[in-house]
Amino acid sequence: MDFVELFANDRKGVFEMSEMATSILREYYDKIVGKAQNDYMLDMFQSESSIKKQIENGYRYFFVRKEGENLGFIAFYPKKDAMYLSKFYLYKKERGKGCAREILNFIAENAKKENLCAIELNVNKMNETRFIYEHLGFKIIRAEKNDIGNGYFMDDYVYRLDI
Numbered sequence: 001m002d003f004v005e006l007f008a009n010d011r012k013g014v015f016e017m018s019e020m021a022t023s024i025l026r027e028y029y030d031k032i033v034g035k036a037q038n039d040y041m042l043d044m045f046q047s048e049s050s051i052k053k054q055i056e057n058g059y060r061y062f063f064v065r066k067e068g069e070n071l072g073f074i075a076f077y078p079k080k081d082a083m084y085l086s087k088f089y090l091y092k093k094e095r096g097k098g099c100a101r102e103i104l105n106f107i108a109e110n111a112k113k114e115n116l117c118a119i120e121l122n123v124n125k126m127n128e129t130r131f132i133y134e135h136l137g138f139k140i141i142r143a144e145k146n147d148i149g150n151g152y153f154m155d156d157y158v159y160r161l162d163i
Contacts, residue, residue: 001071001102006061008052017061020070021046024089032126037152044148059086060110064103071099076107076119082160083111085121100132108163118163122156133159 006013022042029038044050054075055061061075072090076083085107090099107119123130125143134140138159146154 001099002065003074003106004063004065006051006055006063008055013063014048014051014055016070017051017063017073018046018048020063020073021051021087021089024072024091027092028089029124032124033152040150040152041148054086061087062106064090064099074103074107076110078111078114078116079120081116082118082120083107083114083116085119088121100136104136104161111163116163119161121159122154123159125155125157130157130159133161137161
């Protein structure tokens with residue numbers, strides 16, 4: 001598995017990341033939060049301009065590839081004592097193949113390089129993948145409901161994995 005970092009000045013790569021994110025997230029989150037909220041969230045968080053701005057503000061985005069083919073993507077950044085895992089998405093056909101542990105090891109290595117002692121992430125309470133995180137050793141540390149504007153909320157559990 002290869003992790004190919006995306007940089008803000010890579011216009012083609014940012015476009016490709018936005019298209020991939022839209023494809024994966026539409027398939028997955030339309031049924032959880034509804035199409036209208038997902039459209040809003042995609043524009044807010046995964047548009048080309050949003051991805052570029054996030055990278056400029058310290059997010060590290062990576063294409064997850066195997067033999068040159070995109071399996072999905074991840075994005076993370078340091079937040080207090082933990083590496084905050086903002087994005088961890090795989091195409092549907094790639095899920096359930098055991099990639100998660102290898103991807104988490106890559107994130108943990110990056111966290112340790114920054115002298116961070118944990119990985120944290122938010123997971124929608126209705127997202128069944130939260131059980132995968134629990135299987136991988138993550139623990140719920142709190143629940144939170146965040147207003148993201150336009151009358152929409154993200155109703156999440158916050159998970160933490162000490163490394």
